[in-house]
Amino acid sequence: MSAVEPTPNGASHPHSLIDVDEARRYKLLVEAVLDYAIFLLDPDGFVATWNAGAQRFKGYDASEIVGKHFSRFYTKEDRAASIPERALATAATAGRFEAEGWRVRKDGTRFWASVVIDPIRTNEGHLIGFAKITRDITEKHLGESQLHTAQQALYRAQKMEALGRVAGGLAHDFNNFLTIISGAANLLENPALTPENRQRYVRTIADTAQRASQLTKQMLAYARRQPLKPANFDTRSCVEGMKKLFESTLGSSIRLQYEISSEPCVVCADMSQLENALLNLVINARDAMPLGGNLKISVGSADSHPDGRGGAISSPLVAISVADDGEGIPAPVLEHIFEPFFTTKPVGKGTGLGLSQVFGYVNQSGGYLDVTSAPNKGTTFTLFFPKVFL
Structure with missing residues (x-):
């Protein structure tokens, strides 16, 4: 059998020469990399090769480090905790080891490194060493x-x-x-x-x-330390029972509308605290419409509620909303409305605890409180509670 193989142009090269050329090109490529330390370890963790990038930010010449154990790059604390040995064991069993941590240069100074260790195996699966890539990311870390x-x-x-x-x-x-x-x-x-x-x-x-x-x-x-007395109840009945109180609180200058679901909206919460929360929101809505306006109270089911980061969390919920078309709340003020004692009302017109109390109650009940508002376009508070199926 011939030891050479024709190429498309009729020339021929020995296979051994091709292997040598590929190895030489690979070595030149690795040695030219300056931003990464790329080197090989034997199965026991001793350094077998060394590139220019490793020399640049670790400080060792190849003659100083080849044949030495790679654990010398680790801090004393990590060596005492057997981190180097565990890194090799993880790479060998899991197929890769990745981590960040402090490493030590030849002069004793430390740098924050991103490390990847991959096992090298024969075609038969025998471990013959490791490829290790280290990058200095100290500036990013700091x-x-x-x-x-x-x-x-x-x-x-x-x-x-x-x-x-x-x-x-x-x-x-x-x-x-x-x-x-x-x-x-x-x-x-x-x-x-x-x-x-x-x-x-x-x-x-x-x-x-x-x-x-x-x-x-x-x-x-x-502070979510108020002892609650949760029980299952239909929020529609709660709102129905408060209609007369809402009407007497709002007066004749505000038109009150209701949008109540025909399906059960059962929750497990403290009903008296929910009544207090709704009355609080209705009073705030009244104060936001000194010349009169419209107020809508809605009760229904919902499939999700906002997560506070622009997304949504899916879950069977009951949503109770109080929406007015009053003065609205400016964005800078909206960020603080649930803080205790924060109020824009005149002295003697409120303690600034009403909305913080509503917030605490809803969260303590496992729910979520959402608010949307804009100046001169009104405000909508929506209370979300986990739905109970009886």
């Missing part, structure tokens, strides 16, 4: 780390700002309550007080204590 640090700092600042607003609002409101109670108690000490005035001051103290208790409940609901 940039991501700095961004994360900045985001955490911003988050902490926002958290402290919100905490300060909560503390300030609570101190202000409770100080008002204490002032009223203290003043009424002092007046009760007057021996010349008439029975009528005495009774009036006692009622003032009781009413103020009740308002303070309600504020505490609102804060607990926002």
